Amino acid sequence: xxxxxxxxxxxxxxxxxxxxxxxxxxxxxxxxxxxxxxxxxxxxxxxxxxxxxxxxxxxxxxxx
Numbered sequence: 001x002x003x004x005x006x007x008x009x010x011x012x013x014x015x016x017x018x019x020x021x022x023x024x025x026x027x028x029x030x031x032x033x034x035x036x037x038x039x040x041x042x043x044x045x046x047x048x049x050x051x052x053x054x055x056x057x058x059x060x061x062x063x064x
Contacts, residue, residue, distance in 0.1 A: 013039060014046045 009029075017025045022043055029039045 009034065009038075010042050010046075013042045017043060017046070 013025060013029060016028060020028070025043065026036055026039045030036050
């Protein structure tokens with residue numbers, strides 16, 4: 001099962017944000033053409049739920 005574009009983007013943003021500030025993260029992905037509001041929503045939801053629970057599908061099922 002492949003990750004959808006939205007899931008892939010969420011994963012990239014959360015992983016990038018672990019090592020960068022929020023403003024650096026927003027600027028980085030905005031430069032790639034993603035909407036700032038989308039980036040902020042992903043970051044805010046990840047903060048509320050905890051980065052480890054940020055909507056990622058389990059990888060155990062990718063090859064079944």
